[in-house]
Amino acid sequence: MDINNLISQLETWFETHLIELAVSAGIILLYLISRKLILGLINRHAAKNKFDKSRTLYVKKMTSIVNFIVFGALLGFTWEVSLSGLSFYFASIFTVVGVGLFANWSILSNMTASVILFFFFPYRIGSRIRIQDGDNSIEGLILDITMFYIEIETEDSNIVSFPNNLAMQKASILLKGKTDNEPEADSQ
Secondary structure, rough: OOOHHHHHHHHHHHHHHHHHHHHHHHHHHHHHHHHHHHHHHHHHHHHOOOOOOHHHHHHHHHHHHHHHHHHHHHHHHHOOOOOOOOOOHHHHHHHHHHHHOOOOOOHHHHHHHHHHHHHHOOOOOOOOOEEEOHHHOOEEEEEEEOOOEEEEEEEOEEEEEEEEEHHHHOEEEEOOOOOOOOOOOOOO
């Protein structure tokens, strides 16, 4: 195969796929813009509410993965990627993942609740709260809000891990008094 024949084949391919290439370039540009906008929104929200950096990082990772999957699917549709050959592999993967998620549904719900709590939970690390849960109510200082649970230090210095999905479902009360976020008063 000589170089002129190869160049001719490449020119023909580019001519026949010019629309797909232009749409793909547009999708990639939109992906980069949406990624920058979403991460900027998360950073502004985290700075405004003085969220912990690790908590912000969790939410950035989750939203980046979802954003990548959405724009990857758009590229697949643009290039008319056939899933018929991959359907066996996808079915196997979805079966294994489905069984795993069904058995551990709370993992997924806690991760989703973590993202929701990032944007809508009115308390932050250092706040003193009470989560009303009947006989299992918890009162104390929020030490950390992770992807799966909220760490609360109780009055007797025990550390309780309260699942994020339950924190969304239960009533919570911000307790008045000194928190770690408030400056100490000078005693004179």
